[in-house]
Amino acid sequence: MTVHMRRHEYDHEVPWSLPIVVRRSKTNIARHIDVLEATARAVVTFLDDPRTQPEGQWYEAVEYWCDGAIRKVVRRGDGQKLEDARALGCVSVTFGGTEEFGPAEALVLPPGPVDPLPKELKKLQVGGTEFPDEGGTSVTADQAIVTIELSPLVTLTTGKAAAQCGHGAQLAYEQMPAEVRQRWREAGFNLRVVTPTKVAWAKTDRPVSVVDAGFTEVDGPTETVRAWW
Secondary structure, three states: OOOOOOOOOOOOOOEEEEEEEOOOOOOOOEEHHHHHHHHHHHHHHHOOOOOOOOOOHHHHHHHHHOOOOOOEEEEOOOHHHHHHHOOOOEEEEEEOOOOOOOOOOEOOOEEEOOOOHHHHHHEOOOOOOOOOOOOOOOOOOOOOEEEEEEOOOOOOOOHHHOOOOOOOHHHHHHOOHHHHHHHHOOOOOEEEEEEHHHHHHHHOOOEEEEEEOOOOOOOOOOOEEEOOO
């Protein structure tokens, strides 16, 4: 499978984004950490999908989006609204869940301009996407091919953190050696999201660093996520 290295050095006159929709059930809500890990897995699964490869139906849209800033927007929905978004065509990943909390589900749709949006996406909410922050990752270091680290210096909503973890997973996918990428693919893109201590964050240097521009929630430029394998 061909993986094109992206430069992400400029933006388009009309910005494009990668739409992500997370299921937020009122009766079986997922944990914050499971939403982050499901979203990161879903982004990489989308990028690895045959439909994003040359001659695939999403290829040109993905190439155009990746030529600019790799903007991602996370929305939330459930019930018919979620199914309407799903019907547009997407990659879906379900992950996690405990006795008390339901599994997380993330849909990744083909990228497009931030405006106008399909009506199925426009009616979904973006801001204030929060999930219960109950416990850490259930994925062990031995199980995960990739580890995504959230900065302990900033506080993000679930939606914003999910987008940042998606960035980290995408850059790891693009930058890692081909043999590591194949091993990750065979493992179902298994990953874990952790938050190191401030001391550990200050002392480590990872191959992937995500610096947010600061349009929402944080003052930019701010490093939000690192990733390693």
